[in-house]
Amino acid sequence: MFNQDITPYQNLSILILVSFAFQSILMPLLLSEIDGPVGWMTIIIAAVVLYFSLKPINKLLLKYKEDSFLSISNKIFPRLISRAIGIYYIIMFLIANSILMKDFAEQIKLMMLFRTPLGSIIIVILLTASYATKKGIKTIANISSITVLIAFIPYIFIMIFSTYYADYSNVFPIYPADVEGVLKSVPGAILGFFGFTILLFSNSKVTVQENNRSINKKFILFSTILYVACYLMIIVKFGIKESVHLVWPFISVMKYVNIPGFFFESTEIVGLCFQIIVTFSCICIIAYFTNIAMQETFKTREDGFFIYMQIPILYFMAAVLPGMYMMFPYIQWPIIILSGLNLLIPLIAALVDAKFKKVKNN
Amino acid sequence: MGIYQNLTNINVDIDLKKNETILKEVFKDANDIIFRNMKVGQHKKLNILIFYVDGMTTKDSISEYAIQTLMESINLESLKKDSGKELQNEILNSNIAITELGTVQTLQECVDKALSGETILFIETCSKAVWLSSRGWQIRGIQEPAAETLIRGARDGFIETMKVNITLIRRRIRDPKLKVKYMQVGRRSKTDITLLYIEDIVNKTVLDEVEKRINNIDIEAVLESSYIEELIEDDTYSPFPQIENTERPDAAASALLEGRVVIAVDNTPTVLMAPATFISFMQSSEDYYERWMLSCLIRMIRYIALPIVMLLPALYVAVVQFHPNMLPTQLALYVAASRANVPFPPYFEALLMELVMELVREASIRITTPVGSTIGLVSGLVIGSASVEAGLITPIAVIIVALTGLASFAIPSYNFSTSLRMIRFGFIVIASFFGLFGISIGLCILIIHLCTLKSFGVPYLTPMTHFVERRSDLKDTVIRPKIYNLVRKPAYLQVEKEKGK
Numbered sequence: 095m096f097n098q099d100i101t102p103y104q105n106l107s108i109l110i111l112v113s114f115a116f117q118s119i120l121m122p123l124l125l126s127e128i129d130g131p132v133g134w135m136t137i138i139i140a141a142v143v144l145y146f147s148l149k150p151i152n153k154l155l156l157k158y159k160e161d162s163f164l165s166i167s168n169k170i171f172p173r174l175i176s177r178a179i180g181i182y183y184i185i186m187f188l189i190a191n192s193i194l195m196k197d198f199a200e201q202i203k204l205m206m207l208f209r210t211p212l213g214s215i216i217i218v219i220l221l222t223a224s225y226a227t228k229k230g231i232k233t234i235a236n237i238s239s240i241t242v243l244i245a246f247i248p249y250i251f252i253m254i255f256s257t258y259y260a261d262y263s264n265v266f267p268i269y270p271a272d273v274e275g276v277l278k279s280v281p282g283a284i285l286g287f288f289g290f291t292i293l294l295f296s297n298s299k300v301t302v303q304e305n306n307r308s309i310n311k312k313f314i315l316f317s318t319i320l321y322v323a324c325y326l327m328i329i330v331k332f333g334i335k336e337s338v339h340l341v342w343p344f345i346s347v348m349k350y351v352n353i354p355g356f357f358f359e360s361t362e363i364v365g366l367c368f369q370i371i372v373t374f375s376c377i378c379i380i381a382y383f384t385n386i387a388m389q390e391t392f393k394t395r396e397d398g399f400f401i402y403m404q405i406p407i408l409y410f411m412a413a414v415l416p417g418m419y420m421m422f423p424y425i426q427w428p429i430i431i432l433s434g435l436n437l438l439i440p441l442i443a444a445l446v447d448a449k450f451k452k453v454k455n456n
Numbered sequence: 457m458g459i460y461q462n463l464t465n466i467n468v469d470i471d472l473k474k475n476e477t478i479l480k481e482v483f484k485d486a487n488d489i490i491f492r493n494m495k496v497g498q499h500k501k502l503n504i505l506i507f508y509v510d511g512m513t514t515k516d517s518i519s520e521y522a523i524q525t526l527m528e529s530i531n532l533e534s535l536k537k538d539s540g541k542e543l544q545n546e547i548l549n550s551n552i553a554i555t556e557l558g559t560v561q562t563l564q565e566c567v568d569k570a571l572s573g574e575t576i577l578f579i580e581t582c583s584k585a586v587w588l589s590s591r592g593w594q595i596r597g598i599q600e601p602a603a604e605t606l607i608r609g610a611r612d613g614f615i616e617t618m619k620v621n622i623t624l625i626r627r628r629i630r631d632p633k634l635k636v637k638y639m640q641v642g643r644r645s646k647t648d649i650t651l652l653y654i655e656d657i658v659n660k661t662v663l664d665e666v667e668k669r670i671n672n673i674d675i676e677a678v679l680e681s682s683y684i685e686e687l688i689e690d691d692t693y694s695p696f697p698q699i700e701n702t703e704r705p706d707a708a709a710s711a712l713l714e715g716r717v718v719i720a721v722d723n724t725p726t727v728l729m730a731p732a733t734f735i736s737f738m739q740s741s742e743d744y745y746e747r748w749m750l751s752c753l754i755r756m757i758r759y760i761a762l763p764i765v766m767l768l769p770a771l772y773v774a775v776v777q778f779h780p781n782m783l784p785t786q787l788a789l790y791v792a793a794s795r796a797n798v799p800f801p802p803y804f805e806a807l808l809m810e811l812v813m814e815l816v817r818e819a820s821i822r823i824t825t826p827v828g829s830t831i832g833l834v835s836g837l838v839i840g841s842a843s844v845e846a847g848l849i850t851p852i853a854v855i856i857v858a859l860t861g862l863a864s865f866a867i868p869s870y871n872f873s874t875s876l877r878m879i880r881f882g883f884i885v886i887a888s889f890f891g892l893f894g895i896s897i898g899l900c901i902l903i904i905h906l907c908t909l910k911s912f913g914v915p916y917l918t919p920m921t922h923f924v925e926r927r928s929d930l931k932d933t934v935i936r937p938k939i940y941n942l943v944r945k946p947a948y949l950q951v952e953k954e955k956g957k
Contacts (some may be wrong), residue, residue: 103922103923106924206778206891206892210890218890222897225901226900226904229908233904239923241903243920243923358784359784363779371896374900
């Protein structure tokens, strides 16, 4: 009666949450690369690219309903390639999660716990996340739904109240747009839609698979709205010149929000508490899908124990990697490669599958 | 039972002496067991043996209606020479003015019936005994439950007699679809348990699961419904209750109408309702008796009380110890000044005051009601003001703890409120290590735990975990909709019939 899989809208919550966390991290990249306040154009271009890429991918995922993307690639690619794809996703998820964790831990250290070692914060997050990951997809989906309810309502209020004392002229000039900058930052914006990669794995866990097509489209739509809204909020609040120097623009906005009757001096700490829940959920989601990627690549029956392998790896990577804001000048090419692979691998798989089917039919 | 370890294999003998000897051996040193040999029938020639437990039977009904009829009305002598079967039938079909009666084959059945308050009649030459319904003992009058008082609503409450409790529910739901299924649990106590449900509404999977779990119970005795609750709940390690309980018949009736299963246990005034969710613990019967707008307000206050109960002392510790910059300047200065002479760190101050609060609460529960409340009030005032004057704690800590205590009373379910109070200590400890970050991580752990928890297969946090799919259930959560909008049964129960509340 009460099945163990996730519902389509829980899947949507997962995808939106993951994307929101990555968009918050990658926002400085978007702000710094474009000479002018037209980053929203980049976001829309990225969304359009992803929207049209979804069509063949949806078709592929619906064809192999019970399989995640790695199981599908096992079926359509030679063994070596499918293994390579599996290893790519494992490494990519681990890097993404460690960057997220590092960035998040640094925010906490800077704003909340000045004297606590960074390693202690990272290990607390990791151990808590591993507890959730071990519980499985159903728990993670429930956490995502609750997080959306708990955190997004205050975020909406923050967005509404940030419109006070904002300089709306900061969104201009739209024309002439920095076309080169806009196009250059599209890979970063695409990477911001991290849910696009997650859906390759999460769609197979959904109870009513027929709804996945519309849910995936809704994910692109809602994430774009959220991304553009956050971007514009930062721009109208700080202006482009000031924004490019912000380390964590989304958190910084909270510092300057004027909520009538709110008596706490540091609004950003209250906002950060909600951000902790969002980012934490995101870490759990990525850790869980890393487990799935590991299980399918190494062909094991269980996936839960992989989290014990992840803990030292993630801790080490998070401790060693510099903060995202320090890496921006050096990660232009890695971002282009990562977002390119994230987009192209499933597209190629969809094309190969379609071609293979045609050959078979002939 | 001495030499007669297993009476199940021993049938009722046609020789009364033999039956009496065995039963006397079984009930050796039990002075409340009564055996009475009599000669009955119109000519007083038929020997019978009456066997019952003193104090559990209504002697009047047996002597007035059963024995008198046997002595005067029935011509048993004429049947004496015939088979025992006809003798029994004669008694069963006689004019004995007792509503329930029947026959039993083995001595074990006789013992069980007698211990339930029935009277057993052994008849010479009969290989079966006759039992006569004679249950009767002193029962407490129906009163308003002390722990669930309402401003508006019925004043009756469940008592320790299960059958009375079932009647109280039947009076509210006069529907033949209301089913009452008897069960028995406890190797020694043989406690009667009743499952109540409405046949065409209840979720059959939940019902089967409840039944299966009760049948699987292997325990010596069930003295309270909490035994059953603990033995059938999904996760015994969780601090949160997964089965709701009530002493109010209207609350039980409402649960039945929602499609839930009610478990009534004999000798306890508390009935259990399954499945239960986080939301159901935040609802009270009175919400539906008051006007909807007022009920909405009250519910919202309850949801504000929830984080206060859990987090306020922890937030005090976190803000004072780690993030004083969050406070408005004047307040921060006042806190700093008031803490200047306090020798303890904020976390110790909070833990100390919480401990005092729990001690006062426990003391006032244990002491008789009028004195208890006075002691609670006086000790709270005296200890609070004396501690502040002695410079042991700050006045703000007293306010925080008092507010937390007050908020805990706003949670309608005592069980649930106790769980929140327990968790509060964990939050204080974690806040003392990591401040607001610790509280956020604590909340994450709590959310993970609650997301994993289920009550008979129903996710504990439903409908929040499925807020799009089960958005119709969200209507009756933080607010209370109008009665005529409550036409749908809760979707999370996936009841048989959707409409018709």
